[in-house]
Amino acid sequence: MPSQLYISKExxxxxxxxxKNVGINNIEPIPIKKIGNITFFTDGHTRAYAxxxxxxxxxxxxxETDELDWELYxxxxxxxxxxxIxxxxxxxxxxxxxYKKMWLKRCEQLQKQLYSSCAIFKTNLKK
Incomplete structure (x- = not known):
């Protein structure tokens, strides 16, 4: 399951x-996470699509072993x-x-929305 809507054509x-240069067998594994009954890509969408x-x-x-913001995901x-999708x-x-307008900006707005009620994030978002 993807965790994003778009990928950049470029x-x-x-x-x-x-x-093509390194060969399919030399591509790094793509990180995944399972929450509930959903297994999803945490990164590497472009590689997976390619x-x-x-x-x-x-x-x-x-x-995925990193502790990421699972609520955002x-x-x-x-x-x-x-x-x-x-x-x-x-x-x-x-x-x-x-891609920058439709996906990256959407994600930035989501982060601002989620963290706007938290004082520490309000302070850091203003910087």
Whole structure:
């Protein structure tokens, strides 16, 4: 299950070129996490999409060991479910500029919303 809606067309192009240079077997495993009954990518969406485009049915994954903001991830997964992006092949490939506007800005706004009620975050967001 993806945890983002879009990937950058330019980044995908670079990742495909990288895979061609190093070989499919030398690609780092993609981190995943399971919360409840949902297993999702925490990173590496572009690599996973590129490998899918290259025809792979199975890819190397690794369990995410970092403590990340799982509330943010669950909200992003909810966005994906609402947009019917439940498989890596469903990701929308868009220009890098649109990716920055449509995905990165959306994530920044979500972080600001979630943390705006916490005094320590209010102070740091103003900087």
């Amino acid at each position: 980044k995908l192009k670079n990742v495909l070129k990288y895979i 490998l899918w485009r290259l025809g792979l049915k199975k890819i190397k994954v690794t369990w 669950l909200i992003c997964i909810d966005w994906c479910i609402n947009e019917k 439940t498989n890596i092949s469903h990701l929308r490939v868009i220009s890098h500029n649109r």
